[in-house]
Amino acid sequence: MASTRAAIEAATTRLRDAGVDTARVDAEWLMAGLLGVGRAALAANLDEELTPALAARYDAAVTRRERREPLQHILGWEEFCGLRFTVTPDVLVPRPETEMLVEWTLSLLPRAGARRRLAIDVGTGSGCIACALALARTDVDVVAIDASPAAVEIARRNVVGLGLSGRVTVREGHLLSGLGAWRADLVVANLPYLPAPVLAGLAPEVVDHEPWVALDGGPDGLSVIRSLVAQAPRWLAPGGALVLETAGGDQIPETAGLMRAAGLSNISTRCDLVGIERFIAAFLPSIDDGRG
Structure with a gap:
């Protein structure tokens, strides 16, 4: 032995x-x-x-x-924001840089007040962003959405495992369609943003084992982001924020242009762990906040 x-x-x-x-x-x-x-x-x-x-x-x-099967698939879990999430080939493995998206998103949420806050996590995958937000802010309820039934099942499993069933609701749907008349204080999303031509050159762990639907952002990487930005103002409360992760580079100014065209303002960006300007946020103007 x-x-x-x-x-x-x-x-x-x-x-x-x-x-x-x-x-x-x-x-x-x-x-x-x-x-x-x-x-x-x-x-x-x-x-x-x-x-x-x-x-x-x-x-x-x-x-x-x-x-070259991902380590996380073999173990069955990945740690994110200090929490353990079940992962399978049906969801994207949570990345360390997305923890910075969560940190920034928390700073953009309105402070606790008389009413509970509502956040929407679009393309939730494993539910890691939604759960991390809910655990960090007990005054925030989160609706987590994914178009994949298999991903919805994994996200629900993680919600239950973390004891968040009363505060995180997981729904199946494409982007924000079908959510009714809700108005959120914040919409956050880590959507597919990789340009389709680059996918074949990624590591085998990604190309052969992760869901392409969670990676493929179309010819320029912005196909899904473009759709969400156009939808977001309808589901944001006045003063609410849209916070996105991108591939960085040219996608940042292009996404900023999309946000302005959708009527969002007060645009700002943040860098990831290696200094790439990757995250972008914009706000739906309030009636009296003077943003334009």
């Missing part, structure tokens, strides 16, 4: 040979998942012998990663 340490070292070599950049980290996470411990706790188990059954299960997990 091999020790945990030896198994991890062998797996690291296999994953490195398969082109996995994070070979050692992934090998450790796969072992941690198998043993039911955190990665940091592995140090206490490195010299323990793996039973044949555990060794076989670890080999199977490593083989899946060797074939």
